[in-house]
Amino acid sequence: MKTSFYPDNYHRLFALFETIYPISDKLKDDIIKNSGVLEVAKKTRLLSSGDKSNAIYFIISGTARIYYLDKEGKESNTWFLFENELLISVYSFYTGNPSFEYIETLDDCKLISLKRERLDYLYNKYMEFNFLGRKLTEYYYMRNELQANELRMLSAKERYERLLERSPALFQRVSLSHIASYLGISRETLSRIRNH
Amino acid sequence: MKTSFYPDNYHRLFALFETIYPISDKLKDDIIKNSGVLEVAKKTRLLSSGDKSNAIYFIISGTARIYYLDKEGKESNTWFLFENELLISVYSFYTGNPSFEYIETLDDCKLISLKRERLDYLYNKYMEFNFLGRKLTEYYYMRNELQANELRMLSAKERYERLLERSPALFQRVSLSHIASYLGISRETLSRIRNH
DNA sequence: TTTCTTTTGTGACTTTTGTCAAAAGCAGCA
DNA sequence: TGCTGCTTTTGACAAAAGTCACAAAAGAAA
Numbered sequence A, B: 001m002k003t004s005f006y007p008d009n010y011h012r013l014f015a016l017f018e019t020i021y022p023i024s025d026k027l028k029d030d031i032i033k034n035s036g037v038l039e040v041a042k043k044t045r046l047l048s049s050g051d052k053s054n055a056i057y058f059i060i061s062g063t064a065r066i067y068y069l070d071k072e073g074k075e076s077n078t079w080f081l082f083e084n085e086l087l088i089s090v091y092s093f094y095t096g097n098p099s100f101e102y103i104e105t106l107d108d109c110k111l112i113s114l115k116r117e118r119l120d121y122l123y124n125k126y127m128e129f130n131f132l133g134r135k136l137t138e139y140y141y142m143r144n145e146l147q148a149n150e151l152r153m154l155s156a157k158e159r160y161e162r163l164l165e166r167s168p169a170l171f172q173r174v175s176l177s178h179i180a181s182y183l184g185i186s187r188e189t190l191s192r193i194r195n196h
Numbered sequence C: 001t002t003t004c005t006t007t008t009g010t011g012a013c014t015t016t017t018g019t020c021a022a023a024a025g026c027a028g029c030a
Numbered sequence D: 001t002g003c004t005g006c007t008t009t010t011g012a013c014a015a016a017a018g019t020c021a022c023a024a025a026a027g028a029a030a
Helices: A007-018 A025-034 A090-095 A116-125 A127-153 A156-166 A168-173 A176-183 A187-194 B007-020 B025-034 B090-095 B116-125 B127-153 B156-166 B168-173 B176-183 B187-194
Strands: A002-004 A035-040 A045-047 A055-061 A064-069 A075-081 A102-105 A109-115 B002-004 B035-040 B045-047 B055-061 B064-069 B075-081 B102-105 B109-115
Touching: A007 A025, A007 A055, A007 A109, A025 A035, A025 A109, A025 A116, A055 A116, A075 A176, A075 B127, A090 B127, A109 A116, A116 A127, A127 A156, A127 B075, A127 B090, A127 B127, A156 A168, A156 A176, A156 A187, A168 A176, A176 A187, B007 B025, B007 B055, B007 B109, B007 B127, B025 B035, B025 B109, B025 B116, B055 B116, B075 B176, B109 B116, B116 B127, B127 B156, B156 B168, B156 B176, B156 B187, B168 B176, B176 B187
Parallel strands: none
Antiparallel strands: A002 A035, A035 A109, A045 A102, A055 A109, A064 A075, A064 A102, B002 B035, B035 B109, B045 B102, B055 B109, B064 B075, B064 B102
16 A cells, blocks of 8 residues: 655546636645545455545546445445545545445555545635535535436336446446446346346 | 515524534625525425426425426335425536426425525635535435435335334324335335334 | 215235356466 | 356246235315
8 A cells, every 4th residue: 555645646636626616726735735645456445334434535546336235245336436536435424423335446546535634624724625525515416316316216127228328338347246236136137137 | 475584584594504614694694685485385396307496495394305207107205304404406406407306395384495596606705605515415415325325225124114213203294105105115015014 | 974085905916126056158377 | 278266147936016906094075
């Protein structure tokens, strides 16, 4: 687990921020000072059930997943996240309660990691940073809502077709059993849907 | 549909805000000036599928629901909301795209209504208001995530038991068929679960 | 009260998806 | 090449929940 601080790693993060709200060099410096760049191998566990999540990650490169263990102890994926996305265990990070979910990398990943105390410090020091935080939270909330609604409204087959249409790249990156659990169906059901 | 502006109606909203971040009298005045109090009858449609949502509501009193129509045209509830809660069609309000869902009151309701342009105006004028907005968005996002996870992780029976335990008041207020669709099961299945 | 309407409950049957077990396919490597 | 381990597919069967039809119960209205 290597840690480095080259500002270059922050290029994509700041570019994302700038599409939402202009941020001062002072704030950029402070973000760099209060966070760290992390390189972790494939299959690294970033958070386990029972732990309290105290960090939010920005994925510079790589892929990660969020999953929980069901009653029989089987893994069920709730999200796959890619470069330029924020990675967080929403429930635990926002409530401070122990997590019921796991975060794990699927590939080697380069991440920016920001601890909650540091993030709170930045939010308190730079009020305009809350504009950004609000907008980003709204965006992820909206995505979450959409996903939850699709899980409700669509049949297994429709969910599969929509995912294939919208995220074909996902199928190159993760196994079908991961995709099945993301869709909320068994491996076998997905296999049957695919071979119609 | 009666509109009034008595600041008294804002008492609970401001009390909620103050638990998160102190707000100036100037901001309070501006919130009052830029919003309106709305009294609507039971079963009033506040948003329909296809419309673009342009308002967020705070429920002073009453109950509302958010639902969508499934492929067979049957209503399926995604949320029930009560006094002191925010009422919003997340997808449409945050993206500006037409809604796929409906918002409807279940009782006579007294609401504070804030239009999106006005809200944006306030967010731009008072940076500290974004702190509040961020925190509230985080909270609702977290609740949404929890609900989505329960829909995934639990069986129909477990979802019913958890709802009964956590929101017994809901059962006094809405019909069992509304609750069934909220739980993602048919009316008949809920009836069978209840009579074990 | 009586009537009308809406909501809830029950039985019989169907559909969807899950489970278990075994076979097939495929990738890395000795 | 042929192991070895992992993922995917297939078949037979089971379980969960949905659908349809109708009856019973509860509420609203006259």
